[in-house]
Amino acid sequence: MGLREPPLYLLGKDATGWLSTDTRYLSNQQMEVVEVARGSLLRVDNSHNFDPYKTVSVTVSVLDIQGVKMTALLKDLVVVSKDDFQLLCNVNSLETRFRLVTANSSTSALNRRVGDLVTFTPSGSRPVRALVRYIGPVPELVGSGSLVGLQVIEQGWEGGNTDGSVGERSY
DSSP states (O other), X not given: OOOOOOOEEEEOSOEEEEEOOHHHHHSSOOOOEXXXXXXXXXXXXXXXXXXXXXXXXXXXXXTTSTTEEEEEEXXXXXXXXXXXXXXXXXXXXXXXXXXXXHSOTTTOGGGOOTTOEEEEXXXXXXXXXXXXXXXXOOTTTOSSSOXXXXXXXXXXXXXXXXXXXXXXXXX
């Protein structure tokens, strides 16, 4: 039996965690308490001992705040698939992440696929129709995670290039 990847979750309500450093464990210093906001991405620690059917709480690493861990009740967590995790990594707003994950599955932006017709609302602009043309990594724009490439199909679109290219590379 091979090693499985640790389960990924999204925090469903605000909570507190602690700053986890080796020096604090070796001394009598009190742990530094850290606020962890709803919408934070989490990875289960010690996943080889983790059984979601028999566990009430779990210790997780908070992926949005380096070095922070917390103990969370499973009822306060939302399971996130690896593909959805890759998309959520590039969503800066924790509240937007929460809304994406908890939306009705038929209307969630996370359930879009290449070829889908979507409505895109650029910051400060009116909504426009677009086709999903690419879902995946774009190392020129982000170090990790995935992006959704859109081809805007509205007449008169002047909000930027949507031909699927970044620099010299086409996606």
